[in-house]
Amino acid sequence: MATATAVVLRYAYWRTTSTLPSPEDMVSFVPAIVLYGAEMYCLLMLAMSLFVVADPIERKRARQYPGDELPTVDVFVPSYNESAEILALTLASAKAMDYPADKLRVYLLDDGGTDEKRHSRDPKTSSLALRRHEELKLLCLELGVTYRTRIANVRAKAGNLNAGLVGTDGELIVVFDADHAPAREFLRETVGHFVEQSKLFLVQTPHFFSNPDPLERNLGTFDRMPSENEMFYGTIQKGLDKWNAAFFCGSAAVLRRAALEQVDGFSGVTITEDCETALELHSRGWKSLYVDRPMISGLQPDTFASFIGQRSRWCRGMIQILLLKNPLMRPGLTFAQRVCYLSSALFWFFPFMRLIFMIAPLLFIVFNLKIYDASVQEFTAYTITYLVISELLRNYLYGQVRWPWISDLYEYVQSVYLVRAIISVLVNPRRPTFNVTAKGETLQQNRLSELAWPYFVIVGVLLVAFGISIYRYNTEPEVGGLLLVVGAWNVLNLIVACAALGVVTEQRERRTAPRVACLRDAELVIDGDVIPVCVNDISLGGAKVSPLRELPTLGPSSSGRLSVIATDGKTRLGSIPVTANIVAEGGDLVLGLRFHATTQHYPLIAELMLADIDPMRSKRSARQKRHGIASGTAGFLRWSIRHPFVALHHLVFDRDKPAEGQAVQPRIASADGQPLPASPTV
Numbered sequence: 001m002a003t004a005t006a007v008v009l010r011y012a013y014w015r016t017t018s019t020l021p022s023p024e025d026m027v028s029f030v031p032a033i034v035l036y037g038a039e040m041y042c043l044l045m046l047a048m049s050l051f052v053v054a055d056p057i058e059r060k061r062a063r064q065y066p067g068d069e070l071p072t073v074d075v076f077v078p079s080y081n082e083s084a085e086i087l088a089l090t091l092a093s094a095k096a097m098d099y100p101a102d103k104l105r106v107y108l109l110d111d112g113g114t115d116e117k118r119h120s121r122d123p124k125t126s127s128l129a130l131r132r133h134e135e136l137k138l139l140c141l142e143l144g145v146t147y148r149t150r151i152a153n154v155r156a157k158a159g160n161l162n163a164g165l166v167g168t169d170g171e172l173i174v175v176f177d178a179d180h181a182p183a184r185e186f187l188r189e190t191v192g193h194f195v196e197q198s199k200l201f202l203v204q205t206p207h208f209f210s211n212p213d214p215l216e217r218n219l220g221t222f223d224r225m226p227s228e229n230e231m232f233y234g235t236i237q238k239g240l241d242k243w244n245a246a247f248f249c250g251s252a253a254v255l256r257r258a259a260l261e262q263v264d265g266f267s268g269v270t271i272t273e274d275c276e277t278a279l280e281l282h283s284r285g286w287k288s289l290y291v292d293r294p295m296i297s298g299l300q301p302d303t304f305a306s307f308i309g310q311r312s313r314w315c316r317g318m319i320q321i322l323l324l325k326n327p328l329m330r331p332g333l334t335f336a337q338r339v340c341y342l343s344s345a346l347f348w349f350f351p352f353m354r355l356i357f358m359i360a361p362l363l364f365i366v367f368n369l370k371i372y373d374a375s376v377q378e379f380t381a382y383t384i385t386y387l388v389i390s391e392l393l394r395n396y397l398y399g400q401v402r403w404p405w406i407s408d409l410y411e412y413v414q415s416v417y418l419v420r421a422i423i424s425v426l427v428n429p430r431r432p433t434f435n436v437t438a439k440g441e442t443l444q445q446n447r448l449s450e451l452a453w454p455y456f457v458i459v460g461v462l463l464v465a466f467g468i469s470i471y472r473y474n475t476e477p478e479v480g481g482l483l484l485v486v487g488a489w490n491v492l493n494l495i496v497a498c499a500a501l502g503v504v505t506e507q508r509e510r511r512t513a514p515r516v517a518c519l520r521d522a523e524l525v526i527d528g529d530v531i532p533v534c535v536n537d538i539s540l541g542g543a544k545v546s547p548l549r550e551l552p553t554l555g556p557s558s559s560g561r562l563s564v565i566a567t568d569g570k571t572r573l574g575s576i577p578v579t580a581n582i583v584a585e586g587g588d589l590v591l592g593l594r595f596h597a598t599t600q601h602y603p604l605i606a607e608l609m610l611a612d613i614d615p616m617r618s619k620r621s622a623r624q625k626r627h628g629i630a631s632g633t634a635g636f637l638r639w640s641i642r643h644p645f646v647a648l649h650h651l652v653f654d655r656d657k658p659a660e661g662q663a664v665q666p667r668i669a670s671a672d673g674q675p676l677p678a679s680p681t682v
Contacts, residue, residue, distance in 0.1 A: 505646055
């Protein structure tokens with residue numbers, strides 16, 4: 001670590017004192033300063049990141065207390081437009097959590113059926129809201145939870161949660177997003193910390209997702225590569241926790257009502273009410289704690305458009321916090337907390353830096369602007385050394401949860417569309433509006449995302465620059481050395497841009513509900529024949545089971561019931577009506593079951609899926625393995641070579657193909673709350 005720090009500081013000094021062009025050449029000096037500023041931003045972020053994650057804390061598991069010593073708990077499930085099926089699983093799972101029944105109450109906070117919506121002047125809006133209102137009221141009644149709505153949709157999710165605080169009195173508040181179904185152990189692993197620490201306002205747990213995000217699905221990495229969020233929840237939050245700066249992430253968290261009441265509930269000045277609320281309470285001396293134990297199963301955006309819409313909201317909200325709740329100037333925070341919050345907010349300026357680094361080599365290759373005044377020897381001695389050390393340091397800190405080059409790819413694909421959102425927030429920090437991320441979308445065919453075209457344009461520009469650099473190298477030998485350096489930089493950008501074409505080439509996804517790993521014994525009853533089975537995976541719509549004895553003769557789509565057995569291996573909890581089909585899998589015969597579930601069956605589905613989520617946790621642990629820089633680079637190069645051809649095929653041959661079965665795309669908002677047009681700002 002000390003050696004890496006010395007190399008970075010050496011580079012920063014050399015870069016500042018020896019590489020900037022003369023101010024007399026303003027045409028070169030201005031872009032040179034912009035590039036220099038972007039590099040200094042990266043060094044600042046590196047320094048703050050090292051501070052944050054230098055000594056991540058591993059918390060002990062919560063102490064277990066007898067029921068009469070446990071506080072009362074209100075579970076809030078805020079919802080806006082999620083389906084009844086998704087809500088049924090989350091509510092049934094929340095109701096089934098291991099906690100004294102007389103101290104646990106579950107509330108659905110429905111913002112899709114408010115008085116405002118049900119009495120809208122738009123007949124379609126009012127009709128949908130009324131239908132939803134009645135459907136969810138009945139669902140809650142059958143599941144034994146409480147349905148609540150409010151008069152008007154004021155202050156989005158924060159306003160909905162605050163409305164939930166009125167008329168309830170649980171000492172602790174648990175928040176689950178509508179698609180975040182909790183494991184039975186959730187309260188057992190969190191509430192004990194509140195009993196031990198009277199000034200604790202928050203226990204945050206990781207968000208674990210049962211479906212891939214668009215990058216993971218489109219590149220086929222979900223089962224073998226750590227997910228993007230695992231870097232944050234696996235390393236960064238533990239580092240923040242060391243400095244009492246772990247913050248609320250909007251779901252899978254427990255909060256103390258007394259602390260919330262001190263700040264008039266959940267904060268809603270920005271559109272990231274979660275982090276803003278944590279900042280308010282940290283500044284008043286309250287403490288937070290992070291438990292690195294995944295205990296929910298959630299959903300990620302399925303399409304690239306939904307992904308960008310979600311990240312646009314996060315980006316705008318964190319920059320709002322920086323501008324409106326500046327942690328540097330916030331009274332009550334410790335120095336470490338200021339650094340932690342500043343690091344989290346400043347990170348979201350990365351789109352500017354990514355595009356600056358993409359454009360910078362073009363200025364020399366195309367326009368001959370000398371914005372980085374260094375010889376080949378100096379570039380090798382200082383810059384290459386710095387880049388190698390930085391990559392080694394990044395791999396050392398995050399290698400278990402982030403493969404080489406993956407951060408570059410994630411940041412690049414977001415940067416193209418987030419730049420405009422950032423500019424809008426800077427111009428008017430109070431204007432952004434909250435937008436709900438679409439989940440459970442389906443795609444009936446492989447296709448290009450409707451947001452794909454800028455990525456083709458960028459690849460084209462970089463290819464032209466590559467050709468120009470070769471031409472100039474052969475015709476201008478006096479700058480040949482510098483062209484080699486800048487040309488190599490452009491090639492690196494091109495490699496990332498080519499891999500991004502794979503990200504925006506959407507792969508078919510017909511399942512609205514992903515299957516999650518499971519390992520439970522059950523019984524399949526067909527025509528009176530009881531077949532012991534092992535449930536291998538399960539979703540809202542069905543399951544895959546392995547028979548534990550020879551199968552009888554079954555016709556196609558045989559009707560039966562799946563009898564659910566409790567984790568004690570003896571108690572039969574009930575059964576789910578199913579249709580069974582025999583499927584060959586790797587030489588073995590398994591049964592594919594399709595559920596015909598009604599409300600009464602969702603507690604049984606929740607039992608199978610979430611009573612024991614060790615199989616899901618094992619999957620997370622299995623993919624958290626270091627990937628060497630050499631092997632990671634080789635794999636990334638394969639993506640960069642293969643995916644442009646696949647994307648180009650779709651671009652050429654799918655132009656006139658009807659968009660049959662495509663998901664309805666979500667609203668992708670800019671910072672001013674308006675939908676993004678087809679053309680981004682790049």
